[in-house]
């Protein structure tokens with residue numbers, strides 16, 4: 001069998017929003033990866049971020065940027081800033097006070113550009129916990145986003161929202177435990193780290209994606225599930241070697257990009273990338 005004769009449904013142009021980490025630091029701890037006593041290097045974070053941005057540009061995607069705000073070091077994790085489906089923006093409403101000003105900042109970015117924005121009534125952390133796969137939205141809960149936000153998102157977007165319970169604090173956002181590999185409606189595909197989910201949620205994932213890529217612990221601890229796919233190319237942490245091999249076997253092209261400095265805040269490539277779906 002030739003691996004290249006695969007199920008990879010093909011690349012689609014993407015439009016991403018990112019925020020340069022000029023104010024990057026770890027000054028508070030809201031997930032187990034964060035350690036205030038550890039040295040951070042904002043210059044290195046910026047260099048790694050620029051490599052990530054340039055990788056998207058080289059792949060032919062569009063990258064927009066939002067102005068970083070001093071005092072909001074986690075703003076680099078743009079995925080948490082909102083969820084955008086069919087051009088409709090569902091604002092983020094963050095769990096922890098340290099990040100709460102980010103919600104209105106991202107919402108304003110979209111409103112200023114003519115998007116219809118909806119101010120969330122329920123606590124949700126954007127695409128950190130709301131992932132579009134084909135015609136459905138997978139929604140994480142357990143640490144950050146409330147289940148009530150899943151219902152709010154379903155009403156707003158008119159797409160089925162499937163709730164998934166996260167149980168390991170290291171994988172506190174859905175996008176740290178599950179990667180959307182193909183969002184094509186015809187052949188949706190995901191990769192996930194099963195131990196991050198409750199038994200019931202694992203059963204749901206097995207039913208929905210019987211052919212999913214099952215990531216190893218080695219992939220998960222490298223935050224390899226925090227990957228960005230355009231349906232063909234998958235930008236992934238270099239340490240996620242098992243995941244990369246599995247992707248290659250199925251005809252995808254893994255593109256390793258080192259975001260180790262941003263891992264100190266508990267994020268990787270996907271966390272830095274908000275998809276604008278129009």
Ligand code: ARG
Nearest residue numbers: 031077079128173265267271
């Ligand atoms: N320090 C941030 C937090 O704990 C990291 C967010 C990572 N973003 C993500 N999409 N998983 O909120």
